[in-house]
Amino acid sequence: MMRLLKIELKKVMPNRAFKVLAIMYIVAMVIISMGVMPFFQYLKSKFADFDMDGIDPTIIPFYEFPDIWQNLTSVMIWFKMLLGFSLIFSITNEYSYRTIRQNVIDGLTKNEFIWSKIIMAGFLSAMSTLALFVLGLITGFIYSSEISFSLVFSDVYFLLAFFFQLFAFLLFTLFVGTLIRKSIIAMGLLIFWVLAVENGFYVWSKVKSIDWVEYLLPVKSINALIHNPFPKYVFMEVQDYIAWHEMGLVILWGALFYWATTRLVLKRDL
Amino acid sequence: METVLSIKGLSKQYGKVRALDNLNLEVKKGDVFGILGPNGSGKTTTLGIILSVINQTSGQFEWFGEKANKDTRKRIGAILEHPIFYPYLTAVQNLKIVCDIKEVPYDRVDQVLTQVGLDERKDTKFKTFSLGMKQRLSIASALLCNPTVMILDEPTNGLDPQGIAEIRELIIEIANSGKTIIIASHLLDEVQKVCSHFCVLQRGKLIYNGLVEDVGKGSVSVEVKADHDDLQTVLEESGLGTKVKRELDKYIMTMEGDHSAAEVNAYLFKKGIVAKHLLVQSKSLEKQFLEILAGNKEGGAQ
Structure with missing residues (x-):
């Protein structure tokens, strides 16, 4: 496993597209986990300029334990597309440069090849989960009014859910990249699928009130794992925990994309 | 003599086209084996199958007396028509990936780069290389694992005369060191100069299999x-x-x-x-080759 990760990192790290996407992702992560409060303070000062002292967004406990975990993960997951693009690049490059063929000729089995990509997807998910954990701890300690072990760690399982969300989504992009083999078309299809197809079906299912359609949409199912926590700040009820059946669905989608990708690579001639 | 590669009843179907039809071949240790045939006769398909990048429709092959497993290809060095590497990586970075795949230590990288005369350009990106340099890098890559078998597919295509001569010298050098070599080519002159055995494919069928030294005999x-x-x-x-x-x-x-x-x-x-x-x-191999093809017109026709 370390050998495959080593191979994959050697292929990907010097790649410019990967570097640019990774930097964008890291910047987004730092802004989300550090910049929201300063933004609220800026809003407050603007409101004050307009003599609207009554509105104070800084009272929203965005960065306070334990709310911070659900808040950070549910916002950060919107940037998963950046990691998805980097993975699509890495798989479609192997096809357009024909290096997948050369890798197999050199002695990698097709299964090892797929696993090197899956391990990379897992590595990226684990790294961003870890980074989010560290950043969350830092800002949490800065902004929380009350700190205790149970407050800090009570909702930390949202990070685990975040990891599964990212990993399942990256398996989806791996499948799209393997299926299409052309980077631009694969990325276009990914965006089209997420924005048009899934949203279209979602809205249609809501209109017709057919609830199960949502479960057939992979990205919607993945997004739904961590519920949007923000309505609770205007006193609406939200699901502030991870439901087991939703977690099971995400794992099921991940497994399905793994199976489909493996089948594609093994059946095809290179 | 120890058998390095044995192919039994190998066939490959691409839709309606039968690219390879019941091929049987045996390559012994130390042979320099040439696979001849016109374009589209199934040479590259055969090499693709024995290198596990193309799935055969039926039949089987064995390397070193056993079914191909994850370690057989690590003992094989392959130089194919188009050198394939990551264009955005340098020569050294590319070869280190091959080292990881073949599980050989990195210190081989400098050795093979010196061997093919690329040490001055080892830290330049692959995409800046000329075709001759790319081909030399793929030779270096094939030599990394100190292979027992070398496979070459049209190794001199697109090279200038000097490059062709260099490759030919290299093939002879490798052959002299007792390694088994399998070459697919349509350049008959090349095969006659370096090979000990040759076979002829036409439309996926094996139509001749024999020794190169027998070619000159007869008329x-x-x-x-x-x-x-x-x-x-x-x-x-x-x-x-x-x-x-x-x-x-x-x-x-x-x-x-x-x-x-x-x-x-x-x-x-x-x-x-x-x-x-x-x-x-x-009689030259070229004449013999054309005679074999002409003699088998009915056999290969569909």
């Missing part, structure tokens, strides 16, 4: 130049050859039986003709 022809108005008739009347053909100012007679060039010379001299040019030609 010989003699090339004659002399100052005479009707050399054609004189030669035809000699009864030494089966056929006389004129090529510009010289006449080529295909010899019959054991008759030799000396007999031709003596015959002409008796007739009062002095030959000013007399050359014995044994």
Whole structure:
């Protein structure tokens, strides 16, 4: 496993597209986990300029334990597309440069090849989960009014859910990249699928009130794992925990994309 | 002799096209084995299958007496028509990936780069390389694992004469070190110069399999130049050859039986003709190849 990760990192790290996407992702992560409060303070000062002292967004406990975990993960997951693009690049490059063929000729089995990509997807998910954990701890300690072990760690399982969300989504992009083999078309299809197809079906299912359609949409199912926590700040009820059946669905989608990708690579001639 | 590669009943179907039809081959240790055939005869498909990048429709093959497993390809070095590497990586970065795949230590990288004369460009990106340099890098990559078998697919395609000569020298060098080499090519001259065995494929069928040294045997022809108005008739009347053909100012007679060039010379001299040019030609692989293909027209046709 370390050998495959080593191979994959050697292929990907010097790649410019990967570097640019990774930097964008890291910047987004730092802004989300550090910049929201300063933004609220800026809003407050603007409101004050307009003599609207009554509105104070800084009272929203965005960065306070334990709310911070659900808040950070549910916002950060919107940037998963950046990691998805980097993975699509890495798989479609192997096809357009024909290096997948050369890798197999050199002695990698097709299964090892797929696993090197899956391990990379897992590595990226684990790294961003870890980074989010560290950043969350830092800002949490800065902004929380009350700190205790149970407050800090009570909702930390949202990070685990975040990891599964990212990993399942990256398996989806791996499948799209393997299926299409052309980077631009694969990325276009990914965006089209997420924005048009899934949203279209979602809205249609809501209109017709057919609830199960949502479960057939992979990205919607993945997004739904961590519920949007923000309505609770205007006193609406939200699901502030991870439901087991939703977690099971995400794992099921991940497994399905793994199976489909493996089948594609093994059946095809290179 | 130890068998390195054995192919039994291998077939490959691309939709309606049968690219490979029940191929049986055996390559022994130390052979330099040439696979000949016109374009589209199934050479590259065969190599693709034995390197596990193309799935066969039926049949099987064995490397070193066992079914191909994850370690067999680590003992094989392959140089294919188009060198394939990551264009955005340097020569060293590319070869280190191959090291990781083949599980060989990194210190081989510098050795092989020196061996192929690329050490000055080792930290430049692959995409800046000329075709000759790319081909040399793929040779370096094939040598990384100190392979017991080398596979070459049209190794000199697109190279300049100097590059072709370098590759040929390298093949001979590798062959002399006792390694088994399998070459697919349509350049007959190349195969004749380096190979010990050869086979001919046509439309996916094996139509000939034999030794290169047997090629020269059999019919010989003699090339004659002399100052005479009707050399054609004189030669035809000699009864030494089966056929006389004129090529510009010289006449080529295909010899019959054991008759030799000396007999031709003596015959002409008796007739009062002095030959000013007399050359014995044994049959080239090219001629043999074309004869084999022509002889099998019905067999290969669909």
